[in-house]
Amino acid sequence: MQQIRNFSIIAHIDHGKSTLADRLLERTGTIPERKMRDQVLDKMDLERERGITIKMQPVRMVWGEYTLNLIDTPGHIDFSYEVSRALAAVEGVILLVDSTQGVEAQTLTTLAMAREQGCVIVPVVSKIDAPAARVEEVKAELAGLLGVSPATVLAVSGKTGVGVDELLAAVVERIPAPVQGAAGSEPRGIIFDFSYSIHRGIAVYLRVTDGVFKKGQPLTLRATDAAFTALEVGRLTPEETPTDELSAGDIGYIVTGIKAAGTAGVGDTVGLARGVLPAFLGFTRPQSVVWASVYPESQDDLPLLRQSLGRLQLSDSSLSFEEESSGVLGRGFRCGFLGLLHLEIVIERLKREFNLALIVTTPTIAYVVTTMRGERVRVYTPSKFPPYGEIAQTEEPWARVIIITPSSAMSPIVQLLYEHEAEDQAVETFPDGRLEITAQMPLRELMRGFFDSLKNVSSGYASLSYELLPERPADVVRLDVLVAGKEEAAFARVVARRRVEEEAEKVVEKLHTLLPRQLFVTKIQAQALGRIISSRSLSAMRKDVTGYLYGGDVTRKNKLLDKQKRGKKKLQARASVEIPLDVFMKMVQDGDR
Ligand SMILES: Nc1nc2c(ncn2[C@@H]2O[C@H](COP(=O)(O)OP(=O)(O)OP(=O)(O)O)[C@@H](O)[C@H]2O)c(=O)[nH]1
Ligand SMILES: [Mg+2]
Numbered sequence: 001m002q003q004i005r006n007f008s009i010i011a012h013i014d015h016g017k018s019t020l021a022d023r024l025l026e027r028t029g030t031i032p033e034r035k036m037r038d039q040v041l042d043k044m045d046l047e048r049e050r051g052i053t054i055k056m057q058p059v060r061m062v063w064g065e066y067t068l069n070l071i072d073t074p075g076h077i078d079f080s081y082e083v084s085r086a087l088a089a090v091e092g093v094i095l096l097v098d099s100t101q102g103v104e105a106q107t108l109t110t111l112a113m114a115r116e117q118g119c120v121i122v123p124v125v126s127k128i129d130a131p132a133a134r135v136e137e138v139k140a141e142l143a144g145l146l147g148v149s150p151a152t153v154l155a156v157s158g159k160t161g162v163g164v165d166e167l168l169a170a171v172v173e174r175i176p177a178p179v180q181g182a183a184g185s186e187p188r189g190i191i192f193d194f195s196y197s198i199h200r201g202i203a204v205y206l207r208v209t210d211g212v213f214k215k216g217q218p219l220t221l222r223a224t225d226a227a228f229t230a231l232e233v234g235r236l237t238p239e240e241t242p243t244d245e246l247s248a249g250d251i252g253y254i255v256t257g258i259k260a261a262g263t264a265g266v267g268d269t270v271g272l273a274r275g276v277l278p279a280f281l282g283f284t285r286p287q288s289v290v291w292a293s294v295y296p297e298s299q300d301d302l303p304l305l306r307q308s309l310g311r312l313q314l315s316d317s318s319l320s321f322e323e324e325s326s327g328v329l330g331r332g333f334r335c336g337f338l339g340l341l342h343l344e345i346v347i348e349r350l351k352r353e354f355n356l357a358l359i360v361t362t363p364t365i366a367y368v369v370t371t372m373r374g375e376r377v378r379v380y381t382p383s384k385f386p387p388y389g390e391i392a393q394t395e396e397p398w399a400r401v402i403i404i405t406p407s408s409a410m411s412p413i414v415q416l417l418y419e420h421e422a423e424d425q426a427v428e429t430f431p432d433g434r435l436e437i438t439a440q441m442p443l444r445e446l447m448r449g450f451f452d453s454l455k456n457v458s459s460g461y462a463s464l465s466y467e468l469l470p471e472r473p474a475d476v477v478r479l480d481v482l483v484a485g486k487e488e489a490a491f492a493r494v495v496a497r498r499r500v501e502e503e504a505e506k507v508v509e510k511l512h513t514l515l516p517r518q519l520f521v522t523k524i525q526a527q528a529l530g531r532i533i534s535s536r537s538l539s540a541m542r543k544d545v546t547g548y549l550y551g552g553d554v555t556r557k558n559k560l561l562d563k564q565k566r567g568k569k570k571l572q573a574r575a576s577v578e579i580p581l582d583v584f585m586k587m588v589q590d591g592d593r
Helices: 017-027 045-050 077-087 105-116 135-146 164-174 299-315 340-353 407-419 450-457 497-514 554-573 581-588
Strands: 003-011 057-063 066-072 092-098 120-126 188-197 201-210 212-214 218-221 226-229 232-236 240-242 245-247 251-255 269-272 290-296 320-326 330-337 358-360 367-371 376-379 391-405 423-429 435-442 463-473 476-483 493-496 522-528 531-538
Touching: 003 017, 003 077, 003 105, 003 164, 017 057, 017 066, 017 092, 017 120, 017 164, 045 340, 057 232, 057 251, 066 164, 077 105, 077 188, 077 340, 077 463, 092 105, 092 135, 092 164, 105 120, 105 135, 105 391, 105 463, 120 135, 120 164, 188 299, 232 245, 290 299, 290 320, 290 340, 299 320, 299 330, 299 340, 330 340, 340 358, 391 407, 407 423, 407 435, 407 450, 450 463, 476 497, 493 497, 497 522, 497 531, 497 581
Parallel strands: 003 066, 003 092, 092 120
Antiparallel strands: 057 066, 188 201, 188 269, 201 251, 212 245, 218 226, 218 269, 232 240, 232 251, 290 330, 290 358, 320 330, 367 376, 367 391, 391 435, 391 463, 423 435, 476 493, 476 522, 522 531
């Protein structure tokens, strides 16, 4: 029987995971030379264009008498749910640290996740071919972090392949074989991902924990009790490749034939129909971090958008959405994302893979509001934020941030943290002189361009990671925009009380610039806390009513102008300003926040 090793590669973004995976695939002869290309596991066009991994990718390799199931993972914080699910399917990880960079913020976060899962950690420094590599120094840094001897830290180059054989040897030696359950047990496994095809429906990617799965078995998904027959079982090589059976300890897939969305979920247990083994606890669903509304440019596309979101959710279980409607934009969806890059990627995929033209509103975070009547509600759309007088308390999520930076950028970073309401700062020094800063700040402030500013003030050298903390009381207010005295709900926003004036002026100014002049003077106002904070008048479009007069008595001219003025007064009294769609879109879409 073949020995199995299941492991994942984890690291900070860009530290060379997918490139190292290339060399492992090459060395084990998994991918024929003619099919090899850089970061071959990054299959999506978007991943290749941006040079980042978005989805985890499992792949089975054979190395001597060993079966090696590797799962490559993304490095960006927005995709850490992929990492956590990958970790649930393996016994060990390669913790990779770029020898030209050293330990970065995501190194610490992914390490903490791997430890929590009880994974064995194989520390490795990467890119040792690079001229700027500081191999011994970074080895020592990583060893210090793990509390192990630097001699146990391996060194590889994903570019030249140096050190890859030693790494494979260390993987089989240090990472334990999976526990294979009782012989003859009924089959059971935990689902960590999916694929979907129109013809075959959902294929579940699973880690088999007990027994043997075979084609033709009657199975169920425990959470929904959905019954199906295994249409095919197989392994990821990385393509879905059928095999006779999949036994305990292995990683593979089962084609279910199920096509209905919402039937299969990650963390669910797949087992024998009428089986007796209990279901696993499953994974905690990640909390959405930002929300934005997505509307089809043409309402005809609404069903297609609904279907596309459902389809995307199958391969991206962290995406959430619910239908909503906005007067001007029609019907659309309020969607939850794990971060701004996640949002950007989902929108880009909707546009490309489903050919949709979309309007996407400015992302916002969620607040928990306790009303005067004692109700506690989660508000993730500013226009649903209750009026000032109805709120007893507002709470907002906080985040614990880790920043690793060269010491030269320390003072602008401290200033930045102050401007973003950070608290509880602590600083530690790395052996190479870089600093690790930890602090806590409102998620609202983290999402207010903090990462971009951090990159700016550190000339790109500081790295950031964060985790969500429970909600705390928030000093925020709803800011409304009034056009000709009428509130425009879709323009509402929630802002820090201390920034309310600045925000009010900004939004009024923006609308003043965008809105075309009307036949009468139009007031543009921002209102918060029950009063007008900022106001501007948009002067009237002046129709030339006296142009045809020439010479003659000036009183005639004045009479006509007076008549015009009276008419406008009347108009203004009944005024309702139609905001053109393009102005509306510019107001609700990103750009000023
Ligand atoms: N010199 C050198 N460059 C490398 C090596 N490995 C990776 N790179 C480069 O580093 C960059 C990032 O490599 P990836 O393999 O995509 O990194 P990753 O960790 O998979 O990135 P994410 O999946 O986005 O987190 C690419 O430009 C690679 O060409 C290496 O061993 N040596
Ligand atoms: Mg990658």
